[in-house]
Amino acid sequence: MTSPRSLLESSGAIRHGHFVLDSGLHSTRYFQAVDLLARTSVADVLFDAVAERWAGREVNVVLGANEAGSVMAWSIAHRLGAEPRFARKSADGYTLVGGAGIPEGPALVVDDITTTGGTARHLLEVVRSNGATPIGVALLATKGLFDVELGVETEVLVALDGMDAYDTADCPGCRAGEPVS
Numbered sequence: 001m002t003s004p005r006s007l008l009e010s011s012g013a014i015r016h017g018h019f020v021l022d023s024g025l026h027s028t029r030y031f032q033a034v035d036l037l038a039r040t041s042v043a044d045v046l047f048d049a050v051a052e053r054w055a056g057r058e059v060n061v062v063l064g065a066n067e068a069g070s071v072m073a074w075s076i077a078h079r080l081g082a083e084p085r086f087a088r089k090s091a092d093g094y095t096l097v098g099g100a101g102i103p104e105g106p107a108l109v110v111d112d113i114t115t116t117g118g119t120a121r122h123l124l125e126v127v128r129s130n131g132a133t134p135i136g137v138a139l140l141a142t143k144g145l146f147d148v149e150l151g152v153e154t155e156v157l158v159a160l161d162g163m164d165a166y167d168t169a170d171c172p173g174c175r176a177g178e179p180v181s
């Protein structure tokens with residue numbers, strides 16, 4: 001069976017250029033998760049592998065954010081017999097979308113890819129502020145640049161090699177005067 005790493009790296013979702021990451025850092029490689037989701041059979045295999053790591057655990061709710069994170073939340077919730085919830089970026093962090101709230105009990109936070117864990121950290125706060133208990137974070141991929149320490153059990157499916165992130169002062173794209181995309 002093809003490994004999750006090979007599937008991700010050959011999915012066409014990793015782009016080369018000059019990018020601004022959610023963290024504010026710049027990079028020359030970018031993982032465009034929605035391009036991965038466009039390949040449903042590949043995404044299915046990866047979501048199976050993520051869900052497998054939480055199988056048998058009590059999970060009431062799976063929370064994700066933005067386009068890819070929300071699709072991932074739905075897909076993982078479906079596999080675990082839990083309810084998906086969705087959040088989006090707001091002025092002061094992330095806000096739950098819809099009127100269903102988050103029921104009490106164990107909740108899992110998911111994110112497609114992270115540099116520093118910022119989105120997951122916000123989503124853990126959304127879970128807690130809604131009175132539920134975060135039992136962990138499932139990450140499809142990290143950039144393998146930092147240890148992502150979130151204070152809860154964290155499962156990373158693939159730590160990608162060769163990703164980069166720079167302060168603007170050190171960014172090769174900025175230095176070359178390339179426009180950001």
Ligand SMILES: [Zn+2]
Pocket residue numbers: 018026027168171172173174175
């Ligand atoms: Zn730059």
